[in-house]
Amino acid sequence: MEDDDDGVVREDLVKAIIEEELLRGHESANQLKQLLVNCQDDNNDESSPLNHLLSTIISSFSNTISLLNKYSIHHSSPSPSSSHHVCKTPPDRRRSYRRKRNMETWKRESEKEREExxxxxxxxGQKEIQDEKYPRNYFRCTHKYGKGCPATKQVQRIQDKPPLYRTTYYGRHTCTNTDTSNIHLMEEHDPTLSPSSSLFLSFDNSIPNPTTNPIFSTPPPLPHEMMIQEEDFNNYNNNKEEEDLSSHDVAMLSLSDNHSDNCLEAMMDISQFLNISVCYDEQ
DNA sequence: TTGATTTGACCCCG
DNA sequence: CGGGGTCAAATCAA
Incomplete structure (x- = not known):
């Protein structure tokens, strides 16, 4: 990197941009995986070429994010022994906050503030909000830095008499160490699930859509608009046998014409970062 | 000592 | 400019 007067600032900015782009790619890859998994209800095995490819992409993002974090921590903070006098210069916060653009959100309400x-x-964070009686609490996934997990949630107390909290979830977890058995247990056997609990799904700033999904505190299923055409999937499998796809090969899929914008966006994001060609037919 | 919470400052964006 | 989302130093807790 060029070293001029603004070298330090630029480096920070570039680092922030790289980080944001990586996180975006990581998140998009994960969303795409979820979409594809949802489309293969009966063909949901982890060993399928699609799942393998996507897992490779996701772990690639995770590893890169981890490396970036390790490097930047090591690089940007000088050794503590090098300065013994207290330097009270304010930290440089000229970095870009990550935007919640197009991030999937869903809400639920419960009687407990810290719902398991x-x-x-x-x-x-905690913030007093205009026209709200109680402060809003901000949470992020514990694995935000370790694994680049983008999931956050906000908890807002919306009722006093019987305490009631509205939790808004932003983004899906990309950390893979989730104890899924625990989730299934809660989904199927949790007796504390309130019958009045509600769950809403929305994309971006659109009006929340009521959904019939009864699953408790877990992300709602992704939209099913995207369908992989069967012949294309078979073609992919056939081609795979003839020439083994490696990380820099081109993977081709076709989507039906009613695919969701979210899926397209995810595909384009990934293709941008990883040089994967995304081809889609007009019909 | 390490990880979580508190809390005021900081920053983005409408 | 101000609301609200995020950062990070100080503090707390295990």
């Missing part, structure tokens, strides 16, 4: 939902959360 199978994930580890870490509180990172």
């Amino acid at each position: 939902d199978g994930h580890q959360w870490r509180k990172y």
